Amino acid sequence: MIARKIAFSAAGVTMVASAVLASAASAKDEPLVLRPSTEWNLQFAEDSCRLQRFFGEGKDRVALVIDQYEPGDLFSMVVAGRPVKKLGRTAKPSPVSIQFGPSDASFEPEAWFGDLGELKPAAIFMYAVLGPWTAEQRGEPAAEQGDETIDVLARGFTAEDAARIEWLELKKNKSIRLATGPMGETVKGLQICMADLMARWGLDVEAHRKLTRRAQPLNDIDDWLLDRDYPIMAVRAGSQGMVHYRLIVDEHGKPVDCSIQGATEPADFSKVTCARLIRRAEFEPALDAEGQPIKSVFLSSVSFVIDW
Known part of the structure; x- marks a missing residue:
């Protein structure tokens, strides 16, 4: 699965024992x-x-x-x-x-x-x-x-x-x-x-301090990576992992570059992530302070988990 949360005398002994137990628990x-x-x-x-x-x-x-x-x-x-x-x-x-x-x-x-x-x-x-x-x-x-x-x-x-x-x-x-x-x-x-x-990353930093809209997915993010995309060799080996990725989204809402910012082994997780995201992800472009489309970034992570 790929998943995108006592009485005093006798009591004195009991009380001492209780205090010791409480101290040990503490x-x-x-x-x-x-x-x-x-x-x-x-x-x-x-x-x-x-x-x-x-x-x-x-x-x-x-x-x-x-x-x-x-x-x-x-x-x-x-x-x-x-x-x-x-x-x-x-x-x-x-x-x-x-x-x-x-x-x-x-x-x-x-x-x-x-x-x-x-x-x-x-x-x-x-x-x-x-x-x-x-x-x-x-x-x-x-x-x-x-x-x-x-x-x-x-x-x-x-x-x-x-x-x-x-x-x-x-x-x-x-x-x-x-x-x-x-x-x-x-x-x-x-x-x-x-x-x-x-x-x-080639982004206008000052413009990104006053966006009127971030780059937003147009299609369901859960459809970008499907269960059938789980690398077969990783399934056979019982390998699980996570991938942090970055998509540069142009002024037309198209992802033009995918980079892996951090990932666990095996490398197949990284390869399949970028290959599928570039092909399947669709966006509304980010808008600057004047409402004009601007090149921006979309960052997220995906986890590869096997249902045992």
């Missing part, structure tokens, strides 16, 4: 806290803006990798290293609670489990956000824009919001807490990187 529920072991590293990659930092030491060393492929709040995220075993590795994608705390509520995106080079295992999230998980990010219909223009590069969760972050906590069977500290400056860096990235 300790069991406490997260494993890992402090930073490196500074943040921001990479202006060819197809993404990548933030990376390591936490913990020795066997508890963990990598946090944030890849932003598109303007806005969404990004993909990998947390990799031996402590990730505490979450409970599963063969199929499963929800893991994420919280950038302490101010914002947790949310539960699906995590894939794999490896990140020598760091094993890895929890891989196709989509994550620093702030609250909004209705639009959950795939629900977006609110009407009215006559307002759209700033494609704007973030709902600002650098000022990110400055309140103290840690990132992941929780499933047990909890891991990465002491990130305030992330305001890192978000500012991501904004600079994303504007640079759009310019390198």
Whole structure:
């Protein structure tokens, strides 16, 4: 499937025993806290803006990798290293609670489990956000824009919001807490990187700060990739994966270029994704502040999942 969420004397003994049990339970529920072991590293990659930092030491060393492929709040995220075993590795994608705390509520995106080079295992999230998980990010219909223009590069969760972050906590069977500290400056860096990235895609960055319409699919996005498109060798091998893709959509609504911004193995997933999207995707073009068609971009992801 291809898928685009006591009485005092005797009681004294009992009370002591209860307190010990409660203390043990409390300790069991406490997260494993890992402090930073490196500074943040921001990479202006060819197809993404990548933030990376390591936490913990020795066997508890963990990598946090944030890849932003598109303007806005969404990004993909990998947390990799031996402590990730505490979450409970599963063969199929499963929800893991994420919280950038302490101010914002947790949310539960699906995590894939794999490896990140020598760091094993890895929890891989196709989509994550620093702030609250909004209705639009959950795939629900977006609110009407009215006559307002759209700033494609704007973030709902600002650098000022990110400055309140103290840690990132992941929780499933047990909890891991990465002491990130305030992330305001890192978000500012991501904004600079994303504007640079759009310019390198050949897009008018300033015009994309005042669009009256984004590039919008004309046909059903679920029809762009069908079950029969699942690479046969991947089916036989039981391989599953995900692909982040970018379509450049011209002034006539035609996708003229497809690029893979990030993908899991095997490479067949990437090949079939671009081949089918260029052939099947249809769009209404983006419109600038004057309502004129403009070359723009459409970014999304697809997951390849086998129904066992």
